[in-house]
Amino acid sequence: MRIYSILTPLMLLVFVGSFTGCGGAYTPPPEAPAATAAAAIGLAYTNPSTSGWALVKDASSSPTHLVLNLVGPAGLKARGVGFNLASDGSVQFHKYADGTYLKDTGVFQLKLATPNLYSTKYPNFYEPVILIGGTKNAGKLLTVGIFQKDRAQPAQPLTAPLCQIGIDFGAATAALPSGTTIPLNLVRARIIPEDIGVIPTIPNVDWTDVLNKFRLEDIQISVGTLKAQ
Amino acid sequence: MFRMRYPATALAMMLAGATLCAQALPELPAAQLEVLNQQETARAAQAAAYLKSQASSLGLGGDDEFVLRHSLTNTQGECVARFDQIHQGTRVQGSSVVVKVSPEGTMSISVSALSKGISLPSGQAQLSPAQALDILGAKLSPTVGFGHAPTVEPIIFPTRLMGEMVLAKDPASGFFAVDPLRSAEAYQPLTAHVRGYRIVCDLLGSDGAPNTTLTVMMDADTGAILDRKATGPGIKNPFSYAKGFHGITGSAAPITHASASVISPEAAQTSVVPGSPSTTLIPAIGYGRTMYSGQMAIPTTYDPALKGYGLLDTTRGSHANYFVQDRMGYYDQFGHYQLNTQRPSGNLVVTDQADVFTPYTMDAISGSETPAAGVAANLVTGVPATTGVPFTDNIWGDGTDFVASADATKAHGAYSVSGQTAAAEAMNGMTNAYEFMKYAFNRKGLDGQDTAMTAVVNDRYYLGQVIHETFDQWRVDPVTHLQITLPSFRFTCGSGLPDYGVLSAAEPTLIGQALGDMLWEWTLQGQSSSSISEGKIVQRGFANLMSQAFMSLGSLHGIQRRVIMPTYTIGQNYANGGYATSMFQPSLDGISPDGWHDGLSFLGNEWPDYGEGPMDRAFFFMSEFASSDSSSSAYSEYLPQGMTGIGLEKTAKVLFKALTEDITSAEISCLGMRVACIKAATDLYGTGSAEVIATTNAFAAANIGGAYGKPDPVRVWFDMKNFPDNSDLGINGPFEPNPRGSRYPIVPLGEPSQLKVNISGTSDTGVVWTNNPAPFNGSGYWDLGGGVQGQISPEGVFLSPLRDSTLNVYSVQAKSKADPKQWAQGMVLVFSCDFDGDGSNDALDYGMLALAYEVPFDVYLSVNAHLMVGFPGIGEGELQWNLAAFKSAFGN
Structure with missing residues (x-):
């Protein structure tokens, strides 16, 4: 029981809750709109007012397809970021045509810095990258991540959009009265920081620096207000 | 003559009428077949020209053409020509068509599986064949040497044939991991x-010999x-001996038949066949004393x-096989290995004592080959080679089991009298x-080209089992660029294992x-059976039935003229009198299912002998x-009325x-085989014939399709949407011609x-959902919970138990x-991807995986043992599957 022994009680609580149909609710129910409001026909998103890590609306958004950019604070660099975003099921997290739930904007360098022998020789050589996303809790929780795998790639500045996610107006949204606030809560977010230590060069096999910095850092991402309209 | 057993059959026959039965094609006399045989080329x-003319109606374009793979003349006199589809000069994998030409010259397409509307992402391959080999070599790291020079055939690959992930359990660690020799990326x-x-x-294996x-x-x-x-002895199947070691003691007696009339073995000649030429080797008839088949x-x-x-x-x-030429080659005076093309062709028995293939023939001492020292050491009285004492009596074996021994004084060399028993x-x-091939199919040898068997x-090495190698080498034709498979038709019979009663x-x-396996594989050469299809199951069933026919009818219509009744059992080499497989009631082994x-x-891909x-x-x-x-071992709950x-x-x-x-793909399903057999029975015996009815009902009795005139039964099959989007693990249901079987829903x-x-x-x-174990549970190979099952609600909500190993598989049944x-x-x-150990499987965990990339396994585990979950390892392959598994678990 090397791995799970200390986790089991907590996990079981989550599982039992989910199994009995009461799990997965990360947020309170939607704020009740005025009784006379018309049915919603679109989504409206207001950017958070704080600076730093934030999900901000992209100009390509439409009333039925909200595109959010993740941006970071100025003066900081990182090697990747992942976050979990919860809603209540009244909107759908967008799944892109390639089957992923987030879109790479090109800031993070996902491939090897110095292409290996085969990447060098063969430009189309298939190389897996860590651009990953999915949903949990019956679609109510979006979990996405984009990480540089190669330590040789430099950490990147974070002010430009780092990745995109989409939120779709769906049947459940249409059932809401216009003006309803749709919960959108950042559950957890972590980054690979700039300093992750230096891999020793042969014959040096002292991994102390790498091991001391072998961790992810928690961050807070501000989320704006989402409403059905 | 029809044997109608029940009213429905009779009624069907009456309704069908004579006109339908007239569709049956009669078998032609031997003389007429011989003429047609000579016209086969x-x-x-003509078939090729016909096919070309039909290309448009087949949905193919100007870039498509066909190349003949092989042809035969069947007993109805039809030329049956099998073609590979070629697109822009390159073979399309898994795409072929069979054309038949009647004796009168009428042509028709018997079955086709062609790729239409091919649109390729590139005008030409970005990689050259040499570069592809270069990459493969890197991906086989740590480097494994190649035996024969690899062959690289350019193909068009339909991506619906994508392979999949095959898990293997490391016996040392007990962990599951992706099998690097059997998994796609x-x-x-x-x-x-x-x-x-x-x-x-x-x-090459660790001993430097080709083994995979x-x-x-x-x-x-x-x-x-x-x-x-991957195939071959390098692929370890931990249950190779499972049936024998488990001491099957099937309680059902084999089918009772009328007593056989057996000729006296002494009637066999032990002399030179009269009239044979005397200047070269002379055909003769010997006298065999075997352990299983008696004297003959x-x-x-x-x-x-x-x-x-x-x-x-x-x-x-009459055509030498490649195995004999190659493995019995020799080094010339310049030290260059030469094929032995001088060896007389014909079916041949050899032994491989001391890793040298040495025949039971006189030329072991003729100077063309020199037995290795190990062979010479095992030679005993009555054996030629270094002693120079020839096989002079033409009597082979003594009917007793041969037990290998390195001690020559025990007179147990492979050439000893008991060693000749197996030979x-x-x-x-x-x-x-x-x-039998000649009698039943008008065919010379397994391939119709009279290629010798060895x-x-x-x-x-293969104690207690028989393995086969249909092909021994591959070449790429310099003109067509197609991969040419050179048949070896070799099978290897292991010695017994006295300690295990085998x-x-x-x-x-x-x-x-x-031999039945090789017949199947040769016919469908160029195809490959996906490990998630039922192809191997169908192939082995075919081989088992052919085994009965070879043994029984081949003996009757061959030189024996001897009646040996089929037993419908396979592998009777157990000292306890048991057998490995009972075709009439497979479940007697305690594992095999009786119905589909x-x-x-x-089951079928890990252990075809069970599946x-x-x-x-x-x-x-x-x-x-x-x-x-219902008390009979030949009773089926799926056809209770019998047949x-x-x-x-x-x-x-x-x-x-x-x-x-009627078959184009080695990935054929059991249901596909049913369709093919009913069609074949219809061609042979006519629509609505007793043979067609029996064929249909036989499959129905094994729960493969409905009985004759009845609808298909209820079918339950897993929803392939459970599989990763990017692995194409399951694209068809069981009713598709070539279904891809269920594999791993990843949760x-x-x-x-x-x-x-x-x-x-x-x-x-x-x-109703349950966690009932698979029939093969308890075998130890698949963990399947190791006694711990996942929790599943009757509605199918699965919850795995929390366990401390990396990957586990659990049984589910609907x-x-x-x-x-x-x-x-x-x-x-x-699947768990909780690489950061926070108790949650989410995308954030992949940040930890990124940190671990290119850091040695033991180093990162020293600071984060949670990285043992998922597919452990730091390579690109592990990363790919960790990404794919996440997508499967959370991407739908």
Whole structure:
């Protein structure tokens, strides 16, 4: 029981809750709109007012397809970021045509810095990258991540959009009265920081620096207000 | 003559009328067939021209053409020509068509599986064949040497044929991991077809000898491995001996037959065949004393120069096989290895004592070959080679089991009298198969080209089992660029294992099974059976039925003229009198299912000898009968009224016709085999004939399709949407021609997952979900919970137990409420990616995986043991599957 022994009680609580149909609710129910409001026909998103890590609306958004950019604070660099975003099921997290739930904007360098022998020789050589996303809790929780795998790639500045996610107006949204606030809560977010230590060069096999910095850092991402309209 | 058993049959026959039965094609006299045989090349050319004229109607364009793979003339006089589809000069993998030319010259397409509307992502492959090999070599790291020079065939690869992930359990650590020799990469091309390479190579084992044949489909643009298969002794199946070691003691007696009339073995000649030429090797008839088949006549050869006999049959197998030429080659005076093209061709028995293939012939001392020192050390009285004492009596074996021993003083060398026992059995097996092919199918040898077979006996590596190698080498034709497979038709019979009560594997049904396997593989050459299809199950069922036919009818119509009744058992080489497989009731082994169910491919691909159960039973019913007595071992709950079979000969003819004329893919399903067999039976015996009815009912009795005139039964099968988007693990249901069997639904550890299943044939689509173990549970190979099962609600919400190993698979079963006889058996792969150890499986964990990239395994584990979950390891392959598994678990 090397791995799970200390986790089991907590996990079981989550599982039992989910199994009995009461799990997965990360947020309170939607704020009740005025009784006379018309049915919603679109989504409206207001950017958070704080600076730093934030999900901000992209100009390509439409009333039925909200595109959010993740941006970071100025003066900081990182090697990747992942976050979990919860809603209540009244909107759908967008799944892109390639089957992923987030879109790479090109800031993070996902491939090897110095292409290996085969990447060098063969430009189309298939190389897996860590651009990953999915949903949990019956679609109510979006979990996405984009990480540089190669330590040789430099950490990147974070002010430009780092990745995109989409939120779709769906049947459940249409059932809401216009003006309803749709919960959108950042559950957890972590980054690979700039300093992750230096891999020793042969014959040096002292991994102390790498091991001391072998961790992810928690961050807070501000989320704006989402409403059905 | 029809044997109508019940009113429905009679009624059907009456309604069908004579006109329908007239569709049956009569078998032609031998003389007429011989004429048509001689015209086969020209008729195949006619078929090619016809096919070209039909290209447009087949949905093909100007870039498509066809190349003849092989042809035959069937007993109805039809030329049956099998063609590969070629697109822009490159073969399309898995795409072929069979054209028939009647004796009158009428042409028709028998079956086709062609790729239409091919659109390729590139005008030409980005990688050259040499570059593809370069990449493959890197991906086989740590480097494994190649045996024979690998061959690289350019192909067009339909991405629907993508391979999948095969898990293997490391016996040392107990952890599951992706099997690097049998798994595709977690990569899905975005187009329906890509340019690819089919690479075949022999990998060297630790002893430096080729021990694994690896077939790889590689994306010719990206170098990604799209499919990968490995066969050979290097692939360890921990249950190779399971049946024997478990001491099967089947309680049901074999089918009772009328007593056989056996000729006296002494009637066999032990002399030179009269009229044979005297200047070269002379065909002779020897006298075999075998352990399983008794005493019999066997073909041998007399060498007048050396005045001795050998187990070489120059009258069968006029074309040398590649194995003999290559493995019995020699080094010339310059130290260069040379093929032995001078060896007389014919079916041959050899042994491989001391890793040297040495024949039971006189030329072991003729100077053309020199036995290795190890062989010489084992030579005993009565054996030639270094002693110079020839096989002079032409009597082979003493009917006792051969036990390998390195101690020459014990007179147990492979050439000793008891060592000859297995050799005589092997020659008898080859002869019977050859004679049956000739008698039943008007065919010379397994390939119709009279290529010789080779038996290796008394092998000390494959103890208690028979293995086969249909092909020994591959070449790429410099003109067509197609990969040419050079048949070896070699089977190897292991010695016995006295400590386990297992006798020599040179047993007639095991030999017949190997020969049947080779017949199947040669016919469908160039194809590959996906490890998630039911292809291997169907193949093995076919081979088992052919084994019975070779042993029984081959003996009757061959040189023996001897009646040996089929036993419908396979592998009787157990000292306790048991057998490995009972075709009439496969479940007697305690594992094999008697009826089809979804998920059979799990069993069939790891252990075909178990998964084949339903096919074995269908062919037994077809040949013999199904009982209406529920206490009988031949009773089927799927056809409780029973049925009458059509006999072994007709069954073999239907199966052979189905294989050669109605099957295009080695990935065929059990249901696909049913379709092919019914079509073949219809061609042979006419629509609505008793044979067609029996064929249909036989499959129905094994729960493969409905009975004759009845609808298909209820079917339950897993919803393939459970599989990763990018691995194409399951694109078809079981009713598709080439279904891809269920593999691993991947669900996250400890989180409830709704499993899905499909059901048809009933308005009541309800199923009951349970965690009932698979029939093969407890075998130890698949953990399947190790006694701990996942929790599953009756509605199919699965919750895995929390366990401390990296990957685990658990049994799940969905049973129809409308018909509890119908169920699907699957396995769920429970995946954890909690690499950061926070108790949650989410995308954030992949940040930790990124940190670990290129950091040595033991280093990062020292600071974060959570990285042992998922697919542990730091390579690109592990990363790919960790990404793919996440997508499967959370991407739907």
